[in-house]
Amino acid sequence: MPEYILSEELKEAVQVAEITMRPLLLKGEPGTGKTLLASHVAESKNLPFFRWHVKSTSLAKEGLYFYDAVSRLNDSRFPDQASMERVRNVKNYIQLGALGEAYSLPNKSVVLIDEIDKADIEFPNDLLLELDKMEFFISETKELVSAKVRPMIIITSNNEKELPDAFLRRCIFHYIEFPRKETMREIVLAHFPRIQTELMEKALAMFYTIRKIDSLRKKPSTSELLDWIQILLHTGETLDSSKIPFAGTLFKSEEDYRVHLN
Template identity: 55%
Template sequence: MHFQGTDAYVATRELSVAVNAAIQLQKPLLIKGEPGTGKTLLAFEVAKALNKPLYTWHVKSTTSAQQGLYEYDAVSRLRDSQLGNEGVGDMERYIKKGKLWEAFETDESAVLLIDEIDKADIEFPNDLLQEIDRMEFYCYELRRTISAKHRPIVIITSNNEKELPDAFLRRCFFHYIRFPERETMQRIVDVHFPNLPGELMTKALSVFYGIRDVKALKKRPSTSELIDWIQLLMHAGVTHDDLTDLEVLREVPPYLGALLKNEQDSELLAALRAKGR
């Protein structure tokens, strides 16, 4: 198994090395980076490139580690018992398998995405230590241990909203996705828009990185927002000359709402453009 990116996902050499190192070490790959840099998409592309099934567990603030293993529906069992329904003694009917359980029982190694782990409670990563380390857990209702048939490739993403516990970090291989440099970004844009005129590509990237270089922005635009913006430019027939003219006239770029997501940043950029900066 060797990952080098896909036709739809440009992976830098550093990212490819990290993915393959985590697979070799049989450790979870912990991915951090700015929002919109392709952290979540990475798991989908690794599964696609290696031709493996994918299980996705999107973590929320209310998510518990137990939900990734299984949930026991005691209420339904009690109701069935009171109504005299058949099959009450079959405990498996009342067990809802979590994403870890599903990934553990596949007949081949799968890719398991634990997305935005830092959204949950601070104890959430610690509650998964043993299961991720040993690749097994005990189901008390069924009185049996659920072990992975094949160790899944575990990819965990974090937006750095919370510090993760040291004990958890020791069990992971870590990689930070740096924001793409202009050359890498051009390759990414080429994947999405192979027919984009070269002059428009150059000018659009110049405008984009110029906005990102504004120090006082609350939220700098990301890769995904650049893709949306270029799509709008192409749909509207905006040309390289149009963007150049706007710069000369000290006006903000069209469809700025695709790049900047709050009024403070929009007003700041407009003020800077009016001053010729």
Template identity: 80%
Template sequence: MADYILSDELKEAVLVAEITQRPLLLKGEPGTGKTLLATHVAESKKLPFYRWHIKSTSLAKEGLYFYDAVSRLNDSRFSDEDTKLRVREVKNYIQLGALGEAFSFPKRSVVLIDEIDKADIEFPNDLLLELDKMEFFIPETKEHIIAKERPLVIITSNNEKELPDAFLRRCIFHYIEFPNREIMKEIVHSHFPKIETEFLEKALAMFYSVRRIESLRKKPSTSELLDWIQVLLHSGEKLESNTTIPFAGTLFKSEDDYRVHLN
């Protein structure tokens, strides 16, 4: 992630999380680079990276370990000696999750807990002890997993649900503001080093004018800007002021927003 641009404020937030050894909770509108930060930090510091993408059905335990009882039951139907030996050892059916892998790794690592707000409201509270102590117990094998070095835990949220106060108290918080025009130029240049200055200025003028439309349901994000510029450059499209935005479907993601643009 050499093309990831960190603001001074974001660098400071990462540093504070490292010093305090507390999870870094990132909020901000979609497309501001919350998820990519964890990958960038891991790559720049040459640390192992473990990602846990949260779904609405996710359980806190899944990030620690999973006991595959179904596979064990299925294997127990076979009579060969190797399979019998495998079935006797329950640890053969224990799979570590992202946090479990990071705790088990003997050195420092980076863990991403992505979109924590998608899970049930009690999900964050179910992780309080493990994130505090950086350890957990596997009752099936009587193993106690304790992190030798605390991983840097980065947690993202799109604010779909409010997170519990007890959880927030244990985190370092940072809100990623949408990039201003100067930072956005750096971001675009990192992806398209040979882009012409005049073309970039026109593209950004159109893009930020779209984002200023108050009635939009979803404002286009950085990733959508980069996609749009890629299409424009590939097609050779010339940007002119006071005209319909070309390839508008790259920026607008709903019928209502598309109609607002046409009007």
């Protein structure tokens, strides 16, 4: 797996979150590495990693645990002894979510709450108590799950919704700026260490020229640059003209594609 390139500012934000033991809230345009940071931190520190990808229909409780009542009902239809013994113990139908798994471990772990702004506006507020006290109650089993060690929690947001002030007060905030060309050069070399310098410099120059076009609906991100370079290397394209080869890798809308053609 290619090395994750951290800026000094991002290193500092991670350090502050670790010292204060508060969740680290990351914002920044797509492709700036918000989601990958959590797995990088977990891997570099050899810690268990749990990911909770939030959707528009997600509920805060799902990150803690889920009671599978449907499976219990289905099992109760079978009269054999093994099935009935399983049905009697409700714990067999409790599945821990990402936060629940992390809280139940005896050691430190890393939890990613990815794209928290996709959920309902009340979603972050519904997690305040659980994030503060690092514990939650399973009503079906009357069990209190308390974290012995506070996990490192990294939360990402694409700024689709404003997050509540009460939630923001409990987080360490960091905005990841889009990588400068010097940093992007390091990222490209981490993924393609054998790339020729001339091709890399031409690709970077063309990429940042495209990003300066004000009329673009969606500026190409780091992931699209890496995909584009992979195609260039595979096909042997040399970028010897102003034409942008394989433009569909960089432009993601009809309007942007027309800007390119014109």
